[in-house]
Amino acid sequence: MRSEGLREVVYRPESELRSPLTFLKRIVDDIRGSFELTRSLLVRNIKGQYRQAALGYLWAFIPPLATTVTFVFLQSQNIIASGKTDIPYPVYVLVGTLLWQSFVDALNSPLRLVQASTSMMASVNFPREAILFAGLGEVLFYFAIRIVPVLFILPFLGGSLSWSILLFPLGALSIIAFGWGIGLLLVPVGLLYKDVEMGMGILVTLWFFATPVVYTPPVSGAMSLLARINPVSPLLACTRDLLVGGVVSLPVHFVLLSLVALGFLLTGWVAFRLAIPHLVKILNA
Amino acid sequence: MSMNPSLPLLEVQDVSIKFCRDLKRSLWYGLRSIALEMAGRDGSRGSLRQDEFWAVQGLSFTLKRGECLGLIGPNGAGKSTLLKALNGLFKIDEGTIRLRGRVGALIELGTGFNTVLTGRENVYINGSVLGLTRREIDRKFDRIVAFSEIGEFIDAPVRSYSSGMAVRLAFAIAVQMEPDILLLDEVLAVGDVGFRAKCYAAMQKILSRSAVVFVSHSMAQVARLCNKLIVLNRGELVYQGDNVPEGIDRYYGQFDDAEATTAGSGMAALSGIRLSSNGSDGKDPELLTVDYLAPLRLEMTLKVEVPVKRVQLGLLFYDRETRGIAQCSSESGIASIPNRGEPMRVSVTIPQIPFNPGRYSVSITVTDEDTGEILTTEHGFRQFQVRGSYFGFTPVQLDGRWRIVPDRLDELDCPVGNHMAV
Numbered sequence: 001m002r003s004e005g006l007r008e009v010v011y012r013p014e015s016e017l018r019s020p021l022t023f024l025k026r027i028v029d030d031i032r033g034s035f036e037l038t039r040s041l042l043v044r045n046i047k048g049q050y051r052q053a054a055l056g057y058l059w060a061f062i063p064p065l066a067t068t069v070t071f072v073f074l075q076s077q078n079i080i081a082s083g084k085t086d087i088p089y090p091v092y093v094l095v096g097t098l099l100w101q102s103f104v105d106a107l108n109s110p111l112r113l114v115q116a117s118t119s120m121m122a123s124v125n126f127p128r129e130a131i132l133f134a135g136l137g138e139v140l141f142y143f144a145i146r147i148v149p150v151l152f153i154l155p156f157l158g159g160s161l162s163w164s165i166l167l168f169p170l171g172a173l174s175i176i177a178f179g180w181g182i183g184l185l186l187v188p189v190g191l192l193y194k195d196v197e198m199g200m201g202i203l204v205t206l207w208f209f210a211t212p213v214v215y216t217p218p219v220s221g222a223m224s225l226l227a228r229i230n231p232v233s234p235l236l237a238c239t240r241d242l243l244v245g246g247v248v249s250l251p252v253h254f255v256l257l258s259l260v261a262l263g264f265l266l267t268g269w270v271a272f273r274l275a276i277p278h279l280v281k282i283l284n285a
Numbered sequence: 286m287s288m289n290p291s292l293p294l295l296e297v298q299d300v301s302i303k304f305c306r307d308l309k310r311s312l313w314y315g316l317r318s319i320a321l322e323m324a325g326r327d328g329s330r331g332s333l334r335q336d337e338f339w340a341v342q343g344l345s346f347t348l349k350r351g352e353c354l355g356l357i358g359p360n361g362a363g364k365s366t367l368l369k370a371l372n373g374l375f376k377i378d379e380g381t382i383r384l385r386g387r388v389g390a391l392i393e394l395g396t397g398f399n400t401v402l403t404g405r406e407n408v409y410i411n412g413s414v415l416g417l418t419r420r421e422i423d424r425k426f427d428r429i430v431a432f433s434e435i436g437e438f439i440d441a442p443v444r445s446y447s448s449g450m451a452v453r454l455a456f457a458i459a460v461q462m463e464p465d466i467l468l469l470d471e472v473l474a475v476g477d478v479g480f481r482a483k484c485y486a487a488m489q490k491i492l493s494r495s496a497v498v499f500v501s502h503s504m505a506q507v508a509r510l511c512n513k514l515i516v517l518n519r520g521e522l523v524y525q526g527d528n529v530p531e532g533i534d535r536y537y538g539q540f541d542d543a544e545a546t547t548a549g550s551g552m553a554a555l556s557g558i559r560l561s562s563n564g565s566d567g568k569d570p571e572l573l574t575v576d577y578l579a580p581l582r583l584e585m586t587l588k589v590e591v592p593v594k595r596v597q598l599g600l601l602f603y604d605r606e607t608r609g610i611a612q613c614s615s616e617s618g619i620a621s622i623p624n625r626g627e628p629m630r631v632s633v634t635i636p637q638i639p640f641n642p643g644r645y646s647v648s649i650t651v652t653d654e655d656t657g658e659i660l661t662t663e664h665g666f667r668q669f670q671v672r673g674s675y676f677g678f679t680p681v682q683l684d685g686r687w688r689i690v691p692d693r694l695d696e697l698d699c700p701v702g703n704h705m706a707v
Contacts, residue, residue, distance in 0.1 A: 006294070012381055013377050044397070047406065125388065188316075271323060274319065
């Protein structure tokens with residue numbers, strides 16, 4: 001008979017923040033206990049997603065490529081005016097689309113995965129972090145498999161890589177962290193009210209056009225204001241410049257926004273932890 | 286801290302849980318409670334707001350290793366809710382739940398399964414959801430496959446499995462948990478008869494090592510596995526204690542009795558049916574009480590239409606789950622009952638009723654002996670209560686003659702063994 005110290009858990013109605021030390025200890029325990037499950041879920045999600053598709057993982061790369069081709073074509077026909085870019089336009093669009101795609105993936109990831117796991121959360125008590133980590137892992141995985149072919153294509157499009165590329169992963173991480181942090185903050189309300197999910201769909205489309213993904217922001221007018229207050233703009237522009245050796249714009253903004261992303265992320269995480277027991281009760285008890 | 290084996294593994298103190306009937310309002314309450322939680326404050330706990338009701342109220346119990354608590358009640362009684370709360374899946378509104386040791390919960394089988402992936406892949410996913418480490422699963426993998434009887438299908442996508450196969454695989458993974466506390470929700474009745482027997486054996490092994498809370502609608506399973514019982518009905522505590530048969534009886538008391546019905550071709554009619562035991566016939570509305578192994582006597586007036594020449598009578602005894610548990614046919618007693626076209630009085634006496642204490646009902650069927658046609662069936666017209674000192678978990682308790690066999694060869698010819706007394 002096992003008689004060594006048994007782990008004791010206590011559930012109470014009081015807010016978990018009432019005993020911050022226990023709360024922190026549980027977070028640390030859960031992070032420690034979540035690695036294997038994260039790995040299992042990540043493998044499940046990635047393997048499961050394209051197993052029934054003949055083209056398999058190529059599908060991860062096809063949408064951003066299609067966007068690039070579309071905009072390059074539109075620009076070449078003078079249907080849209082992209083503004084002057086200091087790197088070749090196809091490179092500008094391809095890298096921009098890629099980074100934007102990762103931002104949107106990260107933004108949608110927490111709510112999408114938590115939503116898909118409600119019945120699982122209502123029947124097993126596993127470290128809930130695993131769902132989030134698996135989601136983040138998925139975003140990073142798809143970013144990685146998209147960026148590798150891009151690195152090979154770039155020289156053919158007239159792009160040149162520079163030493164600043166070594167800082168590029170940091171930039172990409174900031175963009176992903178920013179999206180993921182906002183996504184996390186949306187989970188508590190978004191899980192209760194579908195309005196969040198539907199609203200986000202529209203918002204993301206508008207946001208795309210307010211971000212220098214496929215064209216440079218105008219220097220004056222309403223659009224320039226929008227581009228300036230849009231926090232994703234400096235993150236995306238900076239990161240793109242790091243990869244293709246453009247002039248790195250707004251480095252201070254970049255650093256500040258990375259810190260904001262970190263703040264979102266930590267707040268979102270705590271909010272998620274506190275909200276889940278309430279959400280499970282309402283959604284699937 | 287847990288060297289003491291009598292230390293409870295599960296302590297539940299004054300636990301209450303409330304829910305809201307209205308969806309929109311429940312979302313709003315939820316949002317408020319999340320906001321309060323984040324502000325480090327407590328929500329409205331003790332009182333009910335609009336559209337709220339108690340699913341569980343003021344429940345307390347403790348459970349030690351080796352104990353199995355049955356949680357029973359009609360649908361919507363709050364059983365599964367309580368089980369999920371015990372597992373910490375959601376916030377309780379009042380009280381404290383304290384768990385010591387590794388907790389295993391089988392509330393649903395196959396959580397996390399992805400049907401596009403193979404059985405092998407899903408074993409690892411489901412295993413890690415249940416809290417097994419990768420190394421543990423590696424070690425137990427062959428046992429899981431063997432237990433599930435899946436064979437080479439283990440490398441086929443779960444989508445191609447029959448529902449029985451998927452459930453078998455899920456159960457095979459689940460029984461690999463080695464929990465100190467096991468929370469079980471109605472998952473024992475999976476697969477075919479052969480597999481169920483295996484499940485029971487596996488479950489019994491876990492039961493002896495853990496403290497178990499078991500939610501079920503199968504009183505046979507509850508009676509077999511549990512040594513403590515809580516009967517809930519819509520948040521109310523109907524029964525709590527160690528007397529499992531009494532608790533089961535209280536559980537049955539939560540349902541209305543089925544109404545008496547008459548069926549058949551109508552060529553025969555029964556009237557004046559009288560049920561008695563040892564001279565007492567427990568006048569309506571009082572329930573007739575029959576002592577264990579006491580006789581039961583049934584008397585009735587039978588009128589059969591002329592074309593029918595001979596009839597047979599049959600009694601069928603049912604338990605509270607309307608399972609037929611015993612029969613008594615006139616065919617085994619008298620050759621046949623000739624019909625003279627006039628009402629006749631028929632009686633039957635069963636010398637000993639060897640039923641487990643509890644409530645039973647009886648139906649009478651009259652058949653045409655020549656054609657086999659059912660002329661009339663009277664069902665559920667009368668119930669009786671069997672009273673006894675020994676409670677078992679099968680409907681029939683045979684009356685055995687027990688003795689210790691002397692250890693000497695010359696006395697081997699002594700009478701020994703069971704003696705069926707029906």
